[in-house]
Amino acid sequence: MAASVKMLIASPLRPYTGADEVELRGATLGELLDDLEARFPGTRFRIVDEQDRIRRHMRFFVNGEPVFDLAQPVSPADEVSMVQALSGG
Amino acid sequence: MAAKGTKLRKTAKKAPKRAAQKASKKATARAPKSKKQLVLVATRKGAWLFHGDAARKTWRSDGPHFLGHVIHHLVLDPRDGRTLLAAASTGHLGPTIFRSTDMGKSWKEATRPPAFKKVENLPEGKKARSVHHTFWLTPAHGNEPNVWYAGTSPQGLFRSEDGGVTWTEFFDLASDPQYRAWLGGEQEGTPDGPSMHSVIVDPRDPAHLYFAMSSGGVHETRDGGRHWKPLVDGMEVVAGFDASNLTFHDPHCVRMSPSNPDRLYQQNHCGIYRLDRPATKWKRIGKAMPKAIGDVGFGIVVHPRDDARAWVLPMDGQTVWPRTSVEGKPAVYGTQDGGKSWMRLDAGLPKGEAWWTVKRQAFAGDNSNPVGLYFGTTSGELWASPSEGRSWDLIARHLPEIYAVETATIG
Numbered sequence: 001m002a003a004s005v006k007m008l009i010a011s012p013l014r015p016y017t018g019a020d021e022v023e024l025r026g027a028t029l030g031e032l033l034d035d036l037e038a039r040f041p042g043t044r045f046r047i048v049d050e051q052d053r054i055r056r057h058m059r060f061f062v063n064g065e066p067v068f069d070l071a072q073p074v075s076p077a078d079e080v081s082m083v084q085a086l087s088g089g
Numbered sequence: 090m091a092a093k094g095t096k097l098r099k100t101a102k103k104a105p106k107r108a109a110q111k112a113s114k115k116a117t118a119r120a121p122k123s124k125k126q127l128v129l130v131a132t133r134k135g136a137w138l139f140h141g142d143a144a145r146k147t148w149r150s151d152g153p154h155f156l157g158h159v160i161h162h163l164v165l166d167p168r169d170g171r172t173l174l175a176a177a178s179t180g181h182l183g184p185t186i187f188r189s190t191d192m193g194k195s196w197k198e199a200t201r202p203p204a205f206k207k208v209e210n211l212p213e214g215k216k217a218r219s220v221h222h223t224f225w226l227t228p229a230h231g232n233e234p235n236v237w238y239a240g241t242s243p244q245g246l247f248r249s250e251d252g253g254v255t256w257t258e259f260f261d262l263a264s265d266p267q268y269r270a271w272l273g274g275e276q277e278g279t280p281d282g283p284s285m286h287s288v289i290v291d292p293r294d295p296a297h298l299y300f301a302m303s304s305g306g307v308h309e310t311r312d313g314g315r316h317w318k319p320l321v322d323g324m325e326v327v328a329g330f331d332a333s334n335l336t337f338h339d340p341h342c343v344r345m346s347p348s349n350p351d352r353l354y355q356q357n358h359c360g361i362y363r364l365d366r367p368a369t370k371w372k373r374i375g376k377a378m379p380k381a382i383g384d385v386g387f388g389i390v391v392h393p394r395d396d397a398r399a400w401v402l403p404m405d406g407q408t409v410w411p412r413t414s415v416e417g418k419p420a421v422y423g424t425q426d427g428g429k430s431w432m433r434l435d436a437g438l439p440k441g442e443a444w445w446t447v448k449r450q451a452f453a454g455d456n457s458n459p460v461g462l463y464f465g466t467t468s469g470e471l472w473a474s475p476s477e478g479r480s481w482d483l484i485a486r487h488l489p490e491i492y493a494v495e496t497a498t499i500g
Contacts, residue, residue: 010181012179012181012182013182041198041200042185042198042199042200045183045185045202045204046182046183046185047182047183048183049183049204049219049220050204050205050206050207050219050220051205051207051208051217051218051219052207053219055181055182055183057180057181058181058182084181085181
């Protein structure tokens with residue numbers, strides 16, 4: 001079983017998670033989001049579209065570096081952050 | 090506030106008085122008793138419910154619901170009088186549908202919102218479509234409880250058979266080469282994106298449906314969605330373009346007459362039209378509008394009990410398409426003879442310097458007698474007329490940009 005990784009949750013999704021940080025299981029960013037969906041149904045589609053593209057105004061950072069690929073490997077020591085990009089008024 | 094009294098100004102060919110009186114009698118005869126009126130307002134920053142008394146004189150605001158969410162459409166299921174669906178997105182998050190069965194006290198999210206199928210092995214340079222937002226919600230036939238249709242941006246048609254909890258694509262337009270071509274690209278769409286709208290169910294036959302696409306024209310199925318065909322004959326396109334190419338057709342809003350399902354009205358990018366089935370050629374009835382006003386607009390409302398009566402809200406369609414009230418003087422225009430003549434209905438509306446835009450979903454009518462009309466502006470004003478447009482009052486102002494207005498009667 002994959003080890004757990006902490007992910008900082010963007011504020012628009014905190015009504016789903018009830019917390020600003022959650023521990024998720026997975027070896028890639030995509031697997032973390034699958035676990036997020038399993039625990040908090042509805043979250044994944046609001047972050048990733050049906051073609052598995054990260055939505056335009058959602059961003060991920062692993063250890064401070066921007067990540068755009070769901071296949072990005074992650075490990076328990078990584079700091080994974082989900083943030084919302086600015087999108088107008 | 091609104092001026093009192095009635096003001097009807099004839100601006101086109103004179104409507105035959107006897108026909109109008111007959112229409113009025115016919116409309117009154119079958120009118121239901123007035124119940125409490127609900128006006129559902131979807132805005133760029135949330136949703137509001139306005140509860141009116143039986144006389145539709147005083148209104149109580151309930152909102153905001155989903156503050157900060159873009160609510161594209163908010164509809165109460167007339168079949169059960171209790172299920173509300175809200176098509177939502179935000180500036181950041183993907184689209185979803187919320188559902189309430191207690192008049193908005195609590196909401197549950199769809200477990201499978203409208204989404205296109207995942208496309209594998211796409212050719213180089215091609216981008217698979219994803220639903221940006223659900224634009225339109227339509228409860229299905231009365232004999233199909235819990236069935237709903239949804240139109241999306243970009244254009245997609247979805248169906249739910251469990252009251253909006255899960256959605257599946259009903260017509261895979263992108264897999265049909267002809268329809269895929271007609272969908273065009275993002276540049277062929279509206280400023281808010283290409284959209285599927287005006288999903289209409291024939292009350293006599295649940296397998297007989299219409300939808301419209303901006304762009305992409307009006308389409309019909311008579312076999313429950315197995316086969317679709319265009320219904321654009323007679324509809325004009327912008328000068329210089331080929332009307333035989335459906336990509337250039339931009340129906341803004343299509344409505345079926347509730348009292349005569351064979352009669353359709355349409356407000357198009359290029360005029361106001363009527364179609365009486367089984368004919369297949371639209372007639373441009375907007376030609377009878379005053380030349381200085383034109384027949385461009387977005388929404389259209391049809392009388393619930395009289396198929397000869399309809400209302401439009403003209404917008405400035407000159408040159409660069411301001412899409413504001415013509416000369417800053419907003420007015421509704423009504424017909425009582427199927428579009429042969431139109432009357433200006435502006436009593437109570439500002440007499441000038443009101444540069445409003447009213448979107449295609451933001452103009453609605455109720456089932457009362459006389460019919461109540463409602464519209465919301467992009468500047469956040471909600472206007473109502475309990476007298477079929479003869480006088481107007483402001484229900485609310487300072488709301489966010491209004492995207493859609495719907496009505497419902499509740500017991």
